[in-house]
Amino acid sequence: xxxxxxxxxxxxxxxxxxxxxxxxxxxxxxxxxxxxxxxxxxxxxxxxxxxxxxxxxxxxxxxxxxxxxxxxxxxxxxxxxxxxxxxxxxxxxxxxxxxxxxxxxxxxxxxxxxxxxxxxxxxxxxxxxxxxxxxxxxxxxxxxxxxxxxxxxxxxxxxxxxxxxxxxxxxxxxxxxxxxxxxxxxxxxxxxxxxxxxxxxxxxxxxxxxxxx
Amino acid sequence: xxxxxxxxxxxxxxxxxxxxxxxxxxxxxxxxxxxxxxxxxxxxxxxxxxxxxxxxxxxxxxxxxxxxxxxxxxxxxxxxxxxxxxxxxxxxxxxxxxxxxxxxxxxxxxxxxxxxxxxxxxxxxxxxxxxxxxxxxxxxxxxxxxx
Numbered sequence: 001x002x003x004x005x006x007x008x009x010x011x012x013x014x015x016x017x018x019x020x021x022x023x024x025x026x027x028x029x030x031x032x033x034x035x036x037x038x039x040x041x042x043x044x045x046x047x048x049x050x051x052x053x054x055x056x057x058x059x060x061x062x063x064x065x066x067x068x069x070x071x072x073x074x075x076x077x078x079x080x081x082x083x084x085x086x087x088x089x090x091x092x093x094x095x096x097x098x099x100x101x102x103x104x105x106x107x108x109x110x111x112x113x114x115x116x117x118x119x120x121x122x123x124x125x126x127x128x129x130x131x132x133x134x135x136x137x138x139x140x141x142x143x144x145x146x147x148x149x150x151x152x153x154x155x156x157x158x159x160x161x162x163x164x165x166x167x168x169x170x171x172x173x174x175x176x177x178x179x180x181x182x183x184x185x186x187x188x189x190x191x192x193x194x195x196x197x198x199x200x201x202x203x204x205x206x207x208x209x210x211x212x213x
Numbered sequence: 214x215x216x217x218x219x220x221x222x223x224x225x226x227x228x229x230x231x232x233x234x235x236x237x238x239x240x241x242x243x244x245x246x247x248x249x250x251x252x253x254x255x256x257x258x259x260x261x262x263x264x265x266x267x268x269x270x271x272x273x274x275x276x277x278x279x280x281x282x283x284x285x286x287x288x289x290x291x292x293x294x295x296x297x298x299x300x301x302x303x304x305x306x307x308x309x310x311x312x313x314x315x316x317x318x319x320x321x322x323x324x325x326x327x328x329x330x331x332x333x334x335x336x337x338x339x340x341x342x343x344x345x346x347x348x349x350x351x352x353x354x355x356x357x358x359x360x
Contacts, residue, residue, distance in 0.1 A: 161214070164250065167250070167251075168248055168249065168250055169239070169249040169250070169251070169252060171239075171243060174236060174239050174249075175236075177249075177252050178232055178235045178236065178239075178252065179232075181235075181252045181253060181254040181277070182228065182231070182232070182254060184254065185254045185255065185256040186253045186254060186255060186256075187255070187256065188255075194323075196319075202256075
């Protein structure tokens with residue numbers, strides 16, 4: 001902001017209130033210190049009256065008059081609006097009544113909301129209950145199914161073991177089993193070739209067996 | 214009910230002695246509440262390496278397999294008992310595996326490498342590590358200007 005001052009050349013003020021020092025400008029006086037009086041040569045100089053052209057004067061006067069009129073009407077308006085005489089008397093009963101009315105209104109709205117939410121909640125709870133009952137039924141069914149499968153598997157296993165038990169080596173069959181094992185060595189080794197032939201036996205000298213493709 | 218397999222390496226003995234030993238082993242299994250399902254003779258042959266057992270070095274053994282059921286708690290006792298049997302060189306108890314059915318994929322495995330699914334998967338995996346290449350988006354498979 002530049003300001004033309006009385007006996008100073010130029011005054012430069014701080015642009016904005018900020019800690020940004022790029023905006024900080026030094027307030028400079030001219031060559032003449034502030035405490036010196038007016039120069040002797042200029043002491044009794046009388047500055048000539050500014051010569052304003054008539055048209056300019058008329059225009060400025062018109063603008064000034066407009067300004068004064070508008071400001072006056074605004075002042076009158078605000079004075080009228082905020083004058084203590086015009087403020088309504090504070091009525092405590094009226095105030096309390098309005099508070100009560102407001103409360104009743106709010107309560108009514110709140111009750112309406114509660115009513116709606118209650119309906120929604122009942123619907124939701126009923127739906128959830130039905131879902132959980134269905135889930136429980138489904139789980140029970142699955143569990144029974146699993147149990148049944150398990151029982152069937154166990155049954156199959158038991159039947160298989162009963163079937164196998166005919167071949168179990170009991171103490172009285174032991175001698176025969178030992179005799180049989182001694183006379184019949186088993187050899188699980190085998191080899192495969194690219195044609196899918198199986199060569200059984202450890203020494204690879206046995207007949208080859210065709211694999212059924 | 215877990216079915217176990219008892220793999221035994223007996224020292225090479227004449228037949229009557231071997232019968233007695235096998236009977237003794239079976240009796241041990243019976244005494245622990247076991248049921249013997251099967252007894253197999255895998256033959257008498259050289260062992261892959263010499264084994265020292267009960268102060269003697271063995272180079273040959275008779276291989277026998279007992280398939281049996283026994284309460285699981287008895288396994289430790291059985292092993293202990295067999296360890297002290299001087300006719301047994303080695304003993305090991307396994308759980309019996311049930312045979313697993315597998316689809317035959319030999320025809321696929323015999324294909325040349327780039328046609329094999331496993332190789333294709335490996336290549337795809339390696340392609341993921343490639344560095345991203347700039348795409349000109351010209352719709353051409355070559356660069357139209359001088360480089």
